[in-house]
Amino acid sequence: MLDIQSVAKRFGGLLAVDQLSFAVRENEVLGLIGPNGSGKTTVLNLISGAFKPTAGDIYLDDRLITDRPARHIARAGVGRTFQLVRVLPSLTVLENVMAGAVFGHKRLWGREARKYAERQLERVGMAHAIGMPTAALTYIDEKRVELARALASDPRVLLLDEWLAGLNPTELQTGIALIRSLREEGRTVVLVEHVMDAIRSLCDRCVVMSGGVKIAEGTPAETLADREVIRAYLGDDDA
Amino acid sequence: MLECRELTVAYGQHRALDGVSLGIAPGEIVVILGANGAGKSTLLRAIAGLVPPAAASGIAIGGRPVAGLPPHEIVEAGLALVPEGRQLFGDLSVEENLLLGAYARRARAAERENLERVLALFPKLAERRAQVARTMSGGEQQMVAIGRALMSAPSVLMLDEPSLGLSPKLCTALFRTLAEVRRTGVGILLVEQNARQGLAIADRGYLLENGRIVGEGPAAALAQDPAVQKAYLGGAAATATGPEHAVERPSAQAAAPAVSAPPAAMPRFVPTPRADTLIPQSIDELARRAGEIQTEHVRAARGARATAAPIGAAHGIGTDTLSEALARIEAAAARARIREPEPKPRPASERGGASDADKGE
Ligand SMILES: Nc1ncnc2c1ncn2[C@@H]1O[C@H](COP(=O)(O)OP(=O)(O)OP(=O)(O)O)[C@@H](O)[C@H]1O
Ligand SMILES: [Mg+2]
Numbered sequence: 345m346l347d348i349q350s351v352a353k354r355f356g357g358l359l360a361v362d363q364l365s366f367a368v369r370e371n372e373v374l375g376l377i378g379p380n381g382s383g384k385t386t387v388l389n390l391i392s393g394a395f396k397p398t399a400g401d402i403y404l405d406d407r408l409i410t411d412r413p414a415r416h417i418a419r420a421g422v423g424r425t426f427q428l429v430r431v432l433p434s435l436t437v438l439e440n441v442m443a444g445a446v447f448g449h450k451r452l453w454g455r456e457a458r459k460y461a462e463r464q465l466e467r468v469g470m471a472h473a474i475g476m477p478t479a480a481l482t483y484i485d486e487k488r489v490e491l492a493r494a495l496a497s498d499p500r501v502l503l504l505d506e507w508l509a510g511l512n513p514t515e516l517q518t519g520i521a522l523i524r525s526l527r528e529e530g531r532t533v534v535l536v537e538h539v540m541d542a543i544r545s546l547c548d549r550c551v552v553m554s555g556g557v558k559i560a561e562g563t564p565a566e567t568l569a570d571r572e573v574i575r576a577y578l579g580d581d582d583a
Numbered sequence: 584m585l586e587c588r589e590l591t592v593a594y595g596q597h598r599a600l601d602g603v604s605l606g607i608a609p610g611e612i613v614v615i616l617g618a619n620g621a622g623k624s625t626l627l628r629a630i631a632g633l634v635p636p637a638a639a640s641g642i643a644i645g646g647r648p649v650a651g652l653p654p655h656e657i658v659e660a661g662l663a664l665v666p667e668g669r670q671l672f673g674d675l676s677v678e679e680n681l682l683l684g685a686y687a688r689r690a691r692a693a694e695r696e697n698l699e700r701v702l703a704l705f706p707k708l709a710e711r712r713a714q715v716a717r718t719m720s721g722g723e724q725q726m727v728a729i730g731r732a733l734m735s736a737p738s739v740l741m742l743d744e745p746s747l748g749l750s751p752k753l754c755t756a757l758f759r760t761l762a763e764v765r766r767t768g769v770g771i772l773l774v775e776q777n778a779r780q781g782l783a784i785a786d787r788g789y790l791l792e793n794g795r796i797v798g799e800g801p802a803a804a805l806a807q808d809p810a811v812q813k814a815y816l817g818g819a820a821a822t823a824t825g826p827e828h829a830v831e832r833p834s835a836q837a838a839a840p841a842v843s844a845p846p847a848a849m850p851r852f853v854p855t856p857r858a859d860t861l862i863p864q865s866i867d868e869l870a871r872r873a874g875e876i877q878t879e880h881v882r883a884a885r886g887a888r889a890t891a892a893p894i895g896a897a898h899g900i901g902t903d904t905l906s907e908a909l910a911r912i913e914a915a916a917a918r919a920r921i922r923e924p925e926p927k928p929r930p931a932s933e934r935g936g937a938s939d940a941d942k943g944e
Binding site: 355378379380381385427482483484505506509510511512513514515516517538540541576577578579 | 618619620624667668707718719720721722723725726744747748749750751752753754755756776778814815816817
């Protein structure tokens with residue numbers, strides 16, 4: 345579904361992503377994991393078109409999207425949430441989510457967009473907050489609104505950047521069930537996450553990055569037992 | 584060291600905190616467990632003076648009443664907060680963010696030492712001293728936020744989900760660090776969704792539900808409590824496996840001020856007496872370095888003035904201090920640019936597109 349081929353991204357003197365290749369299969373949950381600063385968010389930014397790669401190519405359904413602007417990629421069905429949450433503070437919760445419906449893959453308008461946005465808010469457990477200003481939201485609720493906004497565009501591929509971070513174990517189970525239901529309705533998910541319980545229970549496969557390069561790829565069980573992954577990411581006494 | 588008595592915070596009719604009483608001894612780690620929305624962040628923010636507590640609430644740091652004081656005076660009394668969502672000065676460099684953490688009078692004298700210690704703790708930050716904070720990865724920003732709090736030489740350190748966004752390996756390192764910071768006599772109040780690791784290093788814990796304390800006890804007892812396991816540990820018993828046991832469990836006496844010296848390699852964060860003589864030098868040095876980081880950065884610092892005030896307030900950096908610091912950064916940066924050696928005049932034939940390309944770098 346997504347094909348990342350020898351992609352690199354340079355920021356000044358720093359090569360944040362280096363010759364990275366991997367594929368995301370249709371309807372799978374792919375975990376993208378690795379140490380802090382290893383380039384995971386940058387990869388999501390490259391896929392969604394927020395950054396242009398310094399080298400390499402990215403394909404969506406065999407169509408080259410490397411140089412397409414971000415809004416075209418969103419229209420083509422790629423939705424995302426941000427690690428450092430970006431809700432629009434001047435809009436209400438509902439308006440934030442409607443923005444996703446209007447500008448995304450779905451292209452809904454007016455009443456239809458509103459209804460659809462309301463349904464997405466219900467789905468993430470935020471029905472009670474529909475008319476609230478986003479300034480009144482807690483951090484976790486902002487993240488829920490962001491997911492509702494991404495869902496409102498009815499994405500085929502969903503890029504989630506640490507969406508489960510900061511949830512307590514009970515909330516985490518709800519979050520995991522929600523992501524699983526997204527897959528069951530046919531979506532493809534790329535999951536960047538440091539919460540290993542979530543990686544183990546959700547991912548079909550994992551790609552592990554370190555210092556901008558891929559150091560492992562395989563099932564969660566394989567990759568999390570890999571010696572290099574333990575050394576670079578999990579820590580030796582986590583083995 | 585930190586004492587809260589009947590702490591209440593109301594947002595309109597809604598009581599976000601309702602008569603919370605708790606205490607932290609020097610060198611003690613106390614963890615607050617509770618669902619999202621239970622009032623944990625409000626508790627930390629109220630102690631830090633960021634939301635006003637109701638009239639009858641009592642908060643004392645080292646015996647000094649601080650309820651109702653502005654945040655920067657509470658910082659002077661010895662409190663530091665690593666807030667939820669990091670709240671960095673996004674347009675300033677990593678190093679400037681750290682140095683702004685040392686703006687409390689109590690921390691200025693030890694600024695250099697504390698900076699070295701923070702950089703020893705997070706070597707990544709040493710590599711990236713000049714990077715604009717906004718462009719750091721999520722976990723890197725979390726390191727800056729924790730480092731900045733330590734720069735204020737707190738006697739009480741409050742952390743709102745410090746492990747959020749850190750890799751498993753760094754999480755373990757962070758919890759080890761907190762265990763070491765406490766050995767210097769700092770009291771730590773920790774809000775943590777990673778309840779397992781939180782309880783493993785804590786001495787005691789409180790359970791917060793709907794703004795009220797509904798339980799408290801020694802951390803080891805809480806970890807074994809079936810109700811706590813169900814609500815906060817994801818049901819599974821907190822059995823004795825996993826990285827948390829890399830961290831030494833504190834003994835009962837650990838709540839007393841630590842007498843034992845920390846291991847030699849370990850950074851020590853010690854509140855130091857005021858030494859105003861050091862201030863101009865350190866600000867100038869900060870400014871000089873900012874100058875080295877070139878024009879775009881100075882423009883960012885200028886822009887930061889507008890956005891920085893609320894963030895500064897959150898860290899006890901008063902508006903005056905902040906403008907003074909930013910003004911000095913700008914002025915010294917301007918001086919530094921003027922002092923830059925003039926580029927050698929080139930023959931007219933070589934000029935043209937080349938000079939534009941130079942500026943672009
Ligand atoms: N705009 C930028 N300018 C300079 N450096 C950047 C920029 N964006 C990212 N970087 C650097 O690139 C590296 C990769 O960053 P990225 O955000 O992709 O990491 P990450 O794997 O998502 O980390 P984390 O788990 O901490 O979120 C980091 O070292 C970061 O500081
Ligand atoms: Mg990231």
